Amino acid sequence: MNALTRILNSPVGRKVTMAVSGLLLLGFLVAHLTGNMLILVSKETFNHYGHTLISNPMIYLAEAGLLGLFVMHFTTGLYLTRKNRAARPQAYERNERAGYASRKTLASTTMIFSGLVVLVFVPLHIWGFKFGAYYESAEPGVRDLHRLVIETFQQPAWVIWYVAVMTIVGFHLWHGFGSGFESLGLSYRKGLRRFGQFLAVVIAGGFLLIPVLIYMIGDKL
Ligand code: HEM
Structure with a gap:
């Protein structure tokens, strides 16, 4: 095992991996949300945005990086959860908040659940949009992604599914952002936790x- 592998596999290394991959994924979400908001501007703006993204050859590199981050974040999260459970195989008899100083919240105790929901959501989401129906827009060669998104969200079942998943994503980010900065040793900056919750x-x-x-x-x- 070389030095880097040893550091990454150490308990601190895994926490840092979790934090850095999580914060980079958060960066993707901010960019993705900003791009998606263009659907409210105009059909042409949204379709051009999608076209510009997929026409850039760097997209393959970005997608590989994104997949790598997802895998890293998920496998490390699963490993840490199993390790924590193995350290205390017996459940607590009483489960109570330890008062003001406790950081325990609904969001913090359900991170593995909310993470698993995202894990189910993302492939379904990519299947539905990226590999979904291909409509040609009025401009030859430009995909009419706008039509696909509008058609999808005119069906109540998809709206309910997205609202439910986005709420769960919000819970994951509510705890994840602050926890990530804590793992990086920045918890002394009190405003960061609040900022993370605001961002969530x-x-x-x-x-x-x-x-x-x-x-x-x-x-x-
Ligand atoms: C209302 C919410 C959302 C909408 C309308 C939306 C829309 C889209 C669309 C249209 C695409 C296809 C882009 C293309 O092929 O050019 C896409 C791709 C993708 N979305 Fe979303 N998205 C939403 C939420 C999310 C969330 C919450 C996540 C992650 C947790 C996410 C992760 C992804 C990923 C990973 C891709 C594939 C990117 C790529 O391979 O280039 N999306 N989304």
Whole structure:
């Protein structure tokens, strides 16, 4: 085992891997949400944005990096959860908050559940949009992704599924962001935890708003 592998496999190394991959994934979510919001601007703007993204040869590198981050974040999270459970195989008899100083919240105790939901959601999501119906827009060679997204969110079942998953994503980010900075030794910056919670609400709220708005006023977009 070389020095780098030893560091990455150490308990601190795994926490840092978790934090860095999580924070980079958060960066992807901010960029993805910003791009998705263009659907509210105009059909042409959204389709051009999608076209520009997939026409750039660097997209393959970005996708490979994104997949790598997902795998790293998920496998390390699973490993740490199993290790924590093995360290205390017997459940607590009483499960109570330890008062003000406790960081235990619904979000913090359900991270593995919310993470698993995202793990189910992402492949389904990519299957539905990236590999979903191919409509040609008025401009030859430009995919009409706008039509696919609007058609999807005019179906109540998809809207309910997205609203439910986006709420769960919000819970994951609510705890994840602050916890990531704590693992990187930045917990002394009190504002960071609050900022993370603010960001969780903005990101989950923004993603959630898209299907709801399309369901309500999709025919005007
Ligand atoms: C309302 C919410 C969302 C909408 C409308 C949306 C829309 C889209 C669309 C249209 C694509 C296909 C892009 C293309 O092929 O050019 C896509 C890809 C993708 N989305 Fe989302 N998305 C949403 C939420 C999310 C969330 C919450 C996540 C992650 C947790 C996510 C992760 C991804 C990933 C990983 C891809 C594939 C990117 C690639 O391979 O280039 N999306 N999304």
